[in-house]
Amino acid sequence: MKKKAARKDFYMEIRKSPGRFLSILFIVALGVAFFSGIRASEPDMRLSGDSYFDGAELMDIKALCTYGITEADIRTIEQEDGVAYAEGAYSADFLYNTSDEQQVLHVMSLQEKMNRVTVSEGRLPESSGECMADDSSGFQIGDEIKLESGTDDEITDTLKTDTLKVVGLGNSPCYLSYGRGSTTVGDGSISAFLVVPEETFDMEVYTEVYLQVEGAKELLAFTDVYDEQIDSVMERMEDLAGERAVVRRNELRDEANEKLDEARDELEEGRVTAAKELADAAKEIADAEVQIADARLQIADGRVKIIDAKKTLSSKQKELDTAKAEYQSGLAQLMEGKRAYEQGYQQYETARAEAEAQFAEGRQQLEGLKAQIEEDKQSYQTVLEQIGVLKGKIKELEVQAGASGGSDASGGNSAVGGSSSTGGNEGNAESGPVYPDAGQGGGTDNEEIPQPDPGQPGVDIEQMLVQLRQQLAELDQTSQLLLMKIEGQEQAYEAGIAELNAGQKQLEDSKARLDASKQQLDSAEAEIASAPAQLASGQSQINQGWNELKEQETKLDEGEAEIASNESKIADAKKEYEEGKLEAEAEIADGEREIAEAEAEIADIELPKWYVYDRSTLIEYSGFGENAERLGAIGRVFPVLFFLVAALISLTSMTRMVEEQRTSIGTMKALGYGKGAIASKYIGYALLATAGGSILGVLIGEKILPYIIVYAYGILYQHLPQILVPYDWGYAAMASGAAVFCTIFATVMACYKELDAQPAVLMRPPTPKNGRRVLLERVGFIWRHLNFTWKSTIRNLMRYKKRFFMTIFGIGGCMALMLVGFGLKDSCYEIAELQFAEIQFYDGSVYLEEDITEEQQKNLMESLGGEEQITGYMEADMQNITLVNGKKERAAYECVFEDVESIPEFVDFHDRKSKEKYELSDDGVIISEKTAKLLEIKEGDTIEIKDEENGNKKVKVSQICENYMGHYIYFTPGCYEEAYGEKPEYNSILFKVEDSCTNTQMEKLGRNILKQDGALSVSYTHDIEKQLDDMLRSLNLVIIVLIISAGMLAFVVLYNLNTVNIAERKRELATLKVLGFYNMEVAEYVYRENILLTFLGAVVGVVLGKFLHLFIIETVEVDSAMFGRNINLPSFIYSLVLTVIFSLMINGVMYFKLKKIDMVESLKSIE
C-alpha cells in the first residue's frame, strides 16, 4: 500500500507538473544532444571520410623516387612487412592553353587497385587518347584537350599522345576538395586533373608507387592509431628506400656503363671506318689521277694520229683530184669515140638501109623469080597433070573412043612466072608463102578448065579424042617450053642469091666492125662510168675520214674537258677528303669527349632520392583531418557551455521542486516515511526526466547535428559519398552521465537538506526571504528617479540571486553562443573584405613567361600603362618559399616589389590592433601576422628562407603586418639582394583598376593583357574572393546550427526560469491581480524583470561571447588564413535582437501563464 501510494504520488507528480518535467527533459535533451552531437561530429566526420577512403581504396603511403620507380622496386616494396599492396602509377603535369588562359593539368594513370576514381558522368577512359576529366574542371564529355609540355622536354617523351578526349567526368579520392595542389610548371597551380589509362604513358619507369598498409583499412583515418600504423611502415619504407636507392644507382650505373661501352665500341668502329673511308678516298683520288694522266697521253696520241690522218687525207684528195681530171679527159675521149662510132654507125645504118633495100629488092626479085619458078613449076605440074588427065581421057576416050586434054592452064602460068622471076634472091623457105600468089593466078586457070569439061558431055568421042590428042600435043610442047624456062629462071635465081649473099656478107662485116668498136666504146664507157663512182666513193671516204677526224678531235676535246673536270673533281675530292678527315677527327674527338663526360656523369650518378609520404601529401587530406579536429575544438568548448547551462537549469528546477514540496516532504516524514523513500520520489523524478532527456538528446542529437555539420563540410568535400553518423556511445554516456549526475546530485543535496529538517519545521512555511535594500538605493540620485515598480523589480532581481545569476548566465550564454555564431561568420567572411580592401589594394596580377625578353616586358608595361582603366601597376617578384624558424616551417609567398615608393598604392602594411602604418625598407622584411604567429616570430627576429641547395637565407623581420589570407614575406629589392646576393627577377606585374571597373570589364582587360607577348596568365583578386566565399559558405550551416541551438537553449532557459519565477511568486502576482492590476500590468511587473535580466544577460553575453569567439576562432582557424578577430556590430544587434525575441516569445507564453493565475491563490495561506 505504502509503496503503491508512493508510486502513485510519483506519477501524479509528473502528471501534475508536466511542464516542469518536460522542461527538465528537454533542457537535458538539448544539452546532451548538443554536447554529444557536436562532439560526435568530429569522429563522424573522420568516419565519413574514412569510409570514403576505404571504399575508394585510397593509398596509405605514396613514394616517389628521383629516378623513377621500377617494377623491381615495387615487387620489393610489396614484400615488405606491413605492406598489403603496392602499385606503380604514372603522373605528370602539362599545360593546357585555352583562349584566354593557361591551365596546368595533372595527368595521372588510372590505377587498378588503389585510388579508385568515381565516374559521375560518362565512362572511364579505356584506350590511349581518352581521359576522364575532373568534374569540377568545367570540361565536358567530348572535349578534346591538347596538352602542351611545360618543360623543355617533348610531351611525347611522357605521353603517347598529346591530345586527350574527355570520355567521362568524375572525381578522385586523391582530391577531396576544390584544391588541386601545386606544380612546377605553368603558373604553379594545378587547375584540374585528368585520369588516363596506364598505357597512355610512354615511360620506362613509374613515377610513383602507392602502398596500402596491412590493417590500415580497418583503422580510422586521422586517428593516432592509424598514424602509428602508417608511421611504422613508413619507417621501414624509408630504410627500404635507402636500399633500393643503392640498387637503383648501381643499376643505373651498370646500364650507363653498358651504354658507355657501346658508345666506346661505336666510337672505335667509327674511328676505323672513318680511317678506312679516308684511305679509300685517298686511293680513289690517286687512281683518278693516274687515269687522268693516261687519258692525257691518249689524247696527245690521238692528236698526233689526227695530224697524220689529216696529211693522208690531203694526199688522197690530191690523188683523187688527178683521177678526177683523168676521168674528165677519158670521158672526153670516150665522147669523141662515141661520136665517131655514132658516125660510123650512122654510115653503117644508111649503108645498111641501102644494102637492105638492095637486098630486099634483090630478094624480092629473087622471090619473084622463085615464085615464077614455083609458078612455072606449078604450071608445069598442072600441065603435066593436064597431060596426065588428057592422056587418061584420051585413053578413056581411046578406050571409049575419044581423047581429051586442056589448053587454058598454059596462059595463066606464064603471067605469074614473069613476076616471080624479078625477086628471085629470096631464100627457098619463102617460097611457100609466095605460092598462094602464084596459086591465085593458077587457080583462075584451073577453074576455067573443069567448066568446059562438064560442057562437053555429048561431043563425039573421036572428035574429042582428036582435039584431045591435039591438045595433048600442044600441052607437051608447052610443058617442054615451061621446063626450059624453069631451068633458065633457076639459074638466074641461083646467081641472084649468090650476089645477095655476098652483099649481105659485106654488110655483116662492117656491122661486125662497128660492133667491135661499139664494144670497145662500151667497155671504155663502162670503165669511165665506174670511175665517177670510184671517185665519189673516194671523195666520200675522204670526207668520212675528215668527219671521223673531226669526231676524234671533238672526242679528244671532250676528253680534255673531262680530264679538266675530273681534275677539278679530284681537287674537290681532295678538299673533301681533307674536310672529311678533319670532320672525322672532330667527331671522334667529340665522341671521346662525350664518353669522358658520360664517364664523369656515371661517376656522378648519385643515390636516387626517395620521398615517402603518407596521406597528408594528398591535397586537402590534412585539411579534412584539420577540419575534423577543428570541429572537435568547437565540440570541446561550445557544447560544454551549452551543457553547463542546461545542467544548471535542470539542477535549479529540481532544487526548486524539492523546496516547493517541503510541506509534502514534511507530511511524508511525519507520516513516517523514511528519508530514502521520500527522496526516491524526487530522485526518481529527476532520473526519469534527465535520463529521458539524455536518451532523447543522444538519439536525436547524435544523428542530426553531426549530419548537418558533416553535410555542411560536404560543400567543401563534395565527393564524400555518404555521411556516416553512428551513435557514439562514449560521448553519449559522457553527456548523459554528466547530466544525470548533475541533476541527481542536486536533487539529492536538496532533498538531503530538506529531509534533515524536522517534520514540524517542514510543515511550517519557510521563513520568507527578506526584502533587502540593494546597493543601487545608496545611489539616491538614480534610485529616487526610479519608478517604484522598477525599484521593486531591481529588488526582486537581487532577492532571487540564484535565479538572477542563472538567468543572466543562461541568457548571457545564449547570447554568447549566438554572438560566436554570427561572429564566426563575420570573421570568416570579413577576411576577404579586409584583405582586399584594407591590405592588398591591387585588383590583379599578370604573371610573366619565364623566358620573357626585356623588350617584351617593356612593351607589356607600356601596354598596361596605355590601358585607361588601369590606374597603377608595378613589377613584382612572387615566389613560393618556405620560411624556417628553428624547427618550425611554413610555406609562404615571397613578394619583392620593384618600386618601393609606390608600394603603399598596392599593399598597406599596418598593425592589426594599433593600425600603425609600416613602411617596407631595406632594413628588413615585413611578414604577415599569422605567419609570424605560427613560426613564433617577433619583430626584430631573424627568419630563414629555406634553400636546400645553397643554404638557408637569413633575413631580419622588421615588422609584422595585418594579413588574413595566405602567408607573405615582403621584401624591398635592396633587402632581397642583401639576402639572396642577387637582384630579384620580376615575374609578375601587379595592377590596379578604377573603382568603377566591373569584373567583366576587368576580365576583358585581362584578356587584352594576355594577348601581349610574354604575359603568361592573369589572376584577379575577385576570383580569390569568390573562391574564399565558396569555401566559407560551408561554415554557414554550422553557424546556423549554432545559432538555432543557442536560440533553443535561450528559449528553454528563459522558459524554465520564468516558470520557476512565476511559480515562486504566484501569490504575489495573485495579490497584484486582486489589487486591481490589469493582466498586462501584472505581466509587465514580471516582464520588467525579464527584460532587465535579458539585457543584463546580453551584456554578459557580449563579454562572454567576445572571449569565446576569440578562443574558438583561434582553434578553428586554418593555418593558411587568419580569420578576423572582429565581430561586427550587426552581429551584436542580431544576437541581441534574437535574444530579445526569444525573451519576448517567452514573455508571450508567460502572459497566458500569468493570466491563468487564480486570484484565489492570494487568499491561501503561505505554504
Add this chain to the structure above:
Amino acid sequence: MGGFVTLEGVKKRYRMGEVEIMAADGIDFQIQKGEFAVVVGPSGAGKTTVLNILGGMDTASEGTVMVDGQDITGYSQKRLTAYRRDDIGFVFQFYNLIPNLTALENVELALQICKNPMDAQEVLEEVGLGQRLDNFPAQLSGGEQQRVSIARALAKNPKILLCDEPTGALDYNTGKAILKLLQDTCRIKGMTVILITHNSAIAPMADRVIKIKNGRVADIRRNPRPVPVETIEW
C-alpha cells in the same frame, strides 16, 4: 432597494469533475454605504464565494450584484479588474504584501494604479506606521504587516473595504487592534467595510451581520448599536 451593496439571488456553481458544487445557492443581502458589515459563517458555508464575487475576483453564475448602483455581474474580466482597482480595497488574511517592497512602497504599489489616491505616507501614518515606512514586510510584525495591508487598501480610496479574515493570522491582541483600526476607518472615513470571518465573536462590533450557512444567507441582522472592539472578547 437602495443598498450600497446589493446581492440578489446570487448563485455560484463550480464543476468539480462530474459533480456540480453549489458554493452559493441564492444569496441575498444589502449593505448600506458607510456600514461596517460582517459576513460570518462556518468554513465551507460560502463566505469566500461571497467575498470572491464581491471583490470582483469571481463572477456569480446567477443573480445580481449591485455595487454603488453598478451591476457588476455581467462585467468582463477587464471591467472587473477596473472595478477591483478603483472600487475595492482588499485586506488579506495573510497580508499579501510584496516582500521586497518597503511598507511605503507596498502602499505606493497600489496607489500607482488608482485614480485618486491618498498620500501613501499619510495613510501609513494614519494606520500608525509612521515610523516604519521604510521597513520591509519581513521586518514588520504580523499586525504591522496587516496595517500596511490596510493602508494599501485604504490609500486607493475604495468604495468598499473588503477584509478577508484580517485577524486570522494574528494573535488576539493584534487582531483586536486591527479590528479597531478597521472600525475606526469605517467610522471616521465613512468607509463601507465588509469583513468576512468565521469568528462570530466579532459580529457585535458590526453594523450589519450577515450569517451564511450552506450557501445561503441564514440571517441578516442590523445591529443598531455596535460595540467597540475593545469590549469584544473571543
